[in-house]
Amino acid sequence: MLLSIRNLSVSYRTIYGKLNVLDNVDLDIDRGEIVGIVGESGSGKSTLGQAITRLLPPSAVVNGSIQIDGKDLLSLSEGEVTKYRGTSVFMVLQNPFTSLNPVKTVGYQLLEAARIKMERSGEKWNEDKGYEMSINALKDLRFPDPDVIMRKYPHQLSGGQIQRVVLAMSLILKPKVLIADEPTSALDVTIQAQVVNLFKELNKKLDISILFITHDISLAYVISSRLVVLYAGRIMEDGDVESVIREPSHPYTQKLIAGVPDMSKFVSPDVKLESIPGQPPSFMQLPSGCKFNPRCPFVMDVCKQREPELIKMDKRRVRCWLYE
Numbered sequence: 137m138l139l140s141i142r143n144l145s146v147s148y149r150t151i152y153g154k155l156n157v158l159d160n161v162d163l164d165i166d167r168g169e170i171v172g173i174v175g176e177s178g179s180g181k182s183t184l185g186q187a188i189t190r191l192l193p194p195s196a197v198v199n200g201s202i203q204i205d206g207k208d209l210l211s212l213s214e215g216e217v218t219k220y221r222g223t224s225v226f227m228v229l230q231n232p233f234t235s236l237n238p239v240k241t242v243g244y245q246l247l248e249a250a251r252i253k254m255e256r257s258g259e260k261w262n263e264d265k266g267y268e269m270s271i272n273a274l275k276d277l278r279f280p281d282p283d284v285i286m287r288k289y290p291h292q293l294s295g296g297q298i299q300r301v302v303l304a305m306s307l308i309l310k311p312k313v314l315i316a317d318e319p320t321s322a323l324d325v326t327i328q329a330q331v332v333n334l335f336k337e338l339n340k341k342l343d344i345s346i347l348f349i350t351h352d353i354s355l356a357y358v359i360s361s362r363l364v365v366l367y368a369g370r371i372m373e374d375g376d377v378e379s380v381i382r383e384p385s386h387p388y389t390q391k392l393i394a395g396v397p398d399m400s401k402f403v404s405p406d407v408k409l410e411s412i413p414g415q416p417p418s419f420m421q422l423p424s425g426c427k428f429n430p431r432c433p434f435v436m437d438v439c440k441q442r443e444p445e446l447i448k449m450d451k452r453r454v455r456c457w458l459y460e
């Protein structure tokens with residue numbers, strides 16, 4: 137297993153008290169998988185991505201374990217974390233304009249990535265080779281004029297171009313896991329489709345695993361091979377993307393799909409989709425029992441009393457009393 141997360145809990149210390157955001161998350165990700173992490177705003181998706189990249193703020197308290205290739209990330213020192221970032225795990229952020237250093241040219245930043253990659257692979261730094269790696273990466277990311285792009289500053293590029301530069305950087309660094317947190321939400325729709333295709337190409341070319349974080353289940357459907365549905369910091373459903381969309385088991389997954397009318401054509405006619413109003417609960421006041429119970433159309437007494445486990449059913453994992 138490439139990435140193995142066990143009993144991961146994250147809470148934030150705030151002036152209102154402790155917010156327990158992620159609750160005992162167990163997640164295994166294989167080499168080459170593209171896993172869509174979906175859920176409404178506030179479900180804990182970014183917290184999960186930041187925990188894996190060790191980018192949580194100091195107010196976060198983390199418990200559990202996160203292993204990549206058997207190495208426990210949570211026990212790494214700050215110095216070791218810097219080494220692991222980039223070549224083990226690479227993060228693509230939502231806002232492309234904060235991903236690059238605004239006062240350095242694209243070329244400077246790509247050459248820096250090439251230097252890191254060469255040094256970490258035990259090679260001596262060679263600027264000509266670094267330049268060639270950078271140009272090739274830009275060509276792979278469909279820049280017709282890579283030499284020109286190398287001389288540009290981030291503010292001279294569009295959001296879509298910057299995301300492609302960031303992906304070129306990951307092509308140079310060849311991380312084992314790429315975490316993309318809403319990487320296309322700041323882009324317009326046509327550019328969004330191009331960038332999504334580039335993620336897929338990167339996944340094929342490097343056999344890299346991708347965690348694609350998005351609130352948009354239809355986008356997750358297009359890119360992912362597997363879907364993990366988060367609600368109130370819990371995994372509610374996890375399975376192969378086609379089967380989860382065709383036959384969503386958890387009422388919350390059904391709700392997410394019902395919220396996107398175009399998706400209903402992919403759903404089996406046997407599944408009756410309920411559209412569910414309301415908002416996710418606040419972490420300050422989580423309901424007892426199943427965290428989805430106040431919004432669930434199938435709620436039973438047990439749902440209000442005890443929280444269901446995430447149980448395995450064939451190739452799926454589901455957290456719902458309907459299946460226990």
Ligand SMILES: Nc1ncnc2c1ncn2[C@@H]1O[C@H](COP(=O)(O)OP(=O)(O)OP(=O)(O)O)[C@@H](O)[C@H]1O
Nearest residue numbers: 148150157176177178179180181182183184193419
């Ligand atoms: N630094 C922080 N301090 C306190 N609370 C935080 C902090 N960061 C996130 N939270 C809270 O943790 C919860 C989960 O946030 P998170 O950003 O992980 O969710 P998300 O699913 O990624 O949402 P979004 O799509 O809106 O980014 C939210 O209630 C949020 O307010």
